[in-house]
Amino acid sequence: MTLAPANRSSSASLSWLWPLALAAAAAAGCQPPSSDEDLRVQLQDLRHQNAKLTAEAQKLREALAERDRQVQTLQGLGEARLELLFHVTSIQLGRYTAAADFDGKPGDDGVRVYLSPLDTHNHPLKAAGSVKIQLFDLSRTENNLLAEHFFPVEKISQHWFGAFLSYHYRFDCRWTAGPPKQDEVTVRAVFTDYLTGKQFTTQKVCKVKLPPATQPAG
Template identity: 35%
Template structure:
């Protein structure tokens, strides 16, 4: 009798143990199934949002490409008009007939200046005014580059005090047009290069015309005031 009772209790504990251990996998399986179900429910909305964003991006790309095509058509139309105009011109077109820089002039206002107006009165700035002049004697804003040298020729051995180069992009910005003066205005710092300005100095200017390739040179003596 006791033996049968113990066997019965053992079976009961075994059944309870199995029941408790089988509950966890079942709960885990249900949780996974629920997660898959929820994810499956959210996927269409997410995909719909992604597709909407892609459609909007494609619309923007289409608008941008359409604008570029219109701009290209407009440029092509202008170029075709220029080609037709040049084709209808009679005679040969020569650069010399457009303009021809014949000479270069350094104006009288070119000199050393005391820009900071200090007590010492030291001239620390060199200002050069140059004018490209064409075949008709007119001052023209010719595109090109400029090389400038400042020399001291008072000594037995000529001394180069300074050398500068101004490219075409920078030179274009230095065009100066006033009521009584039209020229390129070049400014250079000579502090540390010119100690005293008691004797005349010499300025050499070389202008290279980028349209014709002509190289023009001019020299001027600047004197102390």
């Protein structure tokens, strides 16, 4: 009886893996294995890649399931859920909103604005949104916009002040087209609420101390 070489069975045991490895290498854009050891390395890499893809697929399934649960929860709350949240229903210019002297020279340079978003109970609310402040001299028949200042939502928190019985945003708004001709200026504030997308507007008339050169005739 003639015995086969001892290593033939070992090589034969891996021979069935060669077509699989060749196909996998071609699909992955890799070079075909040149030895049994290369074959083992590539198969191990493929197993790792498969495990990674399986884990990522599981995470996606879990994320989709969580999203579906959130959608079902929101649908269960109904369209009236916003009414149960604290949200802005109006805005108010505070009583301390007034013309101000920012440079220490005679005459006011603009207006210090105190703005409070209010909820359904007229309580101040630190709400996220953008603010536009406009200053008008309504004694002019044309070109009566003295200044327009915009404060984006990303920076509005820097203007929030909260203290005992005082909760508001504060904005220092200088004239950009010169002081008013008369001793009054109209302040108009527009708040765009980022929760509801609604805009709220209010305005107030403030007295102004004019520089000596622009004092109206007595």
